[in-house]
Amino acid sequence: MKIFENINDFYIRKQADFSFQNKGTSPKYGHFNVFERKNGTGNSGYSRRDFYKVSLIIGEVKLFYADKWVLIDRPALLFSNPLIPYAWETVSERQEGFYCLFTEEFIQPSERNDSLADSPLFRIGDNKIFFLDDKKVEEISVIYRKMIEEINTEYIHKYDILRNYLHLIIHEAMKMQVPDKNTFQNSASERISGLFLELLERQFPIDIPEHTLKMRSANDFARQLSVHVNHLNRTIKEVTGKTTSEHISERITKEAHALLNHTDMTVAEIAFGLGFEHPSYFNNFFKKNSGVSPGSIRSNNK
Known part of the structure; x- marks a missing residue:
């Protein structure tokens, strides 16, 4: 049983060639890449990853955690981080949407200390799945399309732009979180x-x-x-x-x-x-x- 998947394992599982993998790599920023989800079926084994992943899921999917499983039966945003192991299984043949993945090096130290520290990307035990209405699906899809367009440019600061797009998606999810009266305490x-x-x-x-x-x-x-x-x-x-x-x-x-x-x-x-x-x-x-x-x-x- 393989219970840990690194970024190279991911590309092997997805059968993506190395040149495509390397496109998202920067010595300064670590690794970031963005993909469109395509129709098809499949699953991944139960494991922890060494990378973060933020997905817009359109199509039925089952997620398996250590003690429960969740059916995603309508459009949703899913946040995955290296701390939480999981497995997934596609249910419907129709699978659409987008996802981006990135390594720890892509995250700026300040992001763990400012407003994003309370985001579903970093917090343990918080909700990682956010169901979306049609309006929100379109808004977030637009951001992912901009990511795909930007990563294919030669602009020297494109990773800063990609990080900003990622922040927009995270903040959209945070807007949907139930306010916690203790959120601003930092004792x-x-x-x-x-x-x-x-x-x-x-x-x-x-x-x-x-x-x-x-x-x-x-x-x-x-x-x-x-x-x-x-x-x-x-x-x-x-x-x-x-x-x-x-x-x-x-x-x-x-x-x-x-x-x-x-x-x-x-x-x-x-x-x-x-x-x-x-x-x-x-x-x-x-x-x-x-x-x-x-x-x-x-x-x-x-």
Whole structure:
């Protein structure tokens, strides 16, 4: 099972020649490219990517996350980032729209600190799918068409223009987000909470057997964040309403579900990869947190 897709893997999967791939590469700006979605069927395996992707989807598509799947049955904007693994499957033969993808190097440091820091591109746990009406579909399609036109020019500053077009799309999605009364707060507690959640998410998916889960306790994360474990626990509870251990247990359980549903690894292999010394410990943990045994999940998938 390949659980990590890099930018080269993407082009191989899409069967795009290297010259087309290289067109979107700049030593200064990293990689950015934009495509039109064409009719056809297909799917991608469950994996995390090392690039960002913003898609205008027209046509039915199923998205599979670690613990759920979502049917996109009407036009939608989809945001994908390197932290969240997923798989997708086309349902209808009609597939239209656009998408752009870009690497971490394309993102300016300031974008993580200004208004875009609260965008669906960066925030963990926020809604990544925005359904659109016909008017909004046309408005965003126009932006993508301008992207395609611009990337084919020889203008020396075209990547700055492309970044601005990307910002327009992101801001259109942010307009559709439900306002949060805490959006403009930037307290130390929120920063620590955000760092903890990002650190937790970056551990997944697990590349078994090459890599296994290393941080499984509040103490592990406190050491990594250079804060006292009691302070971390109070902060996480204050900001999220859940304890540090609850977040860790929930995320491990989600990953276990994904591995049971999307791989042919044995329960013992999954237990080892998630840091359990014995399969029985994993069985007890999984049943406590999900209400069913790992074996029953496997039986339902046969």
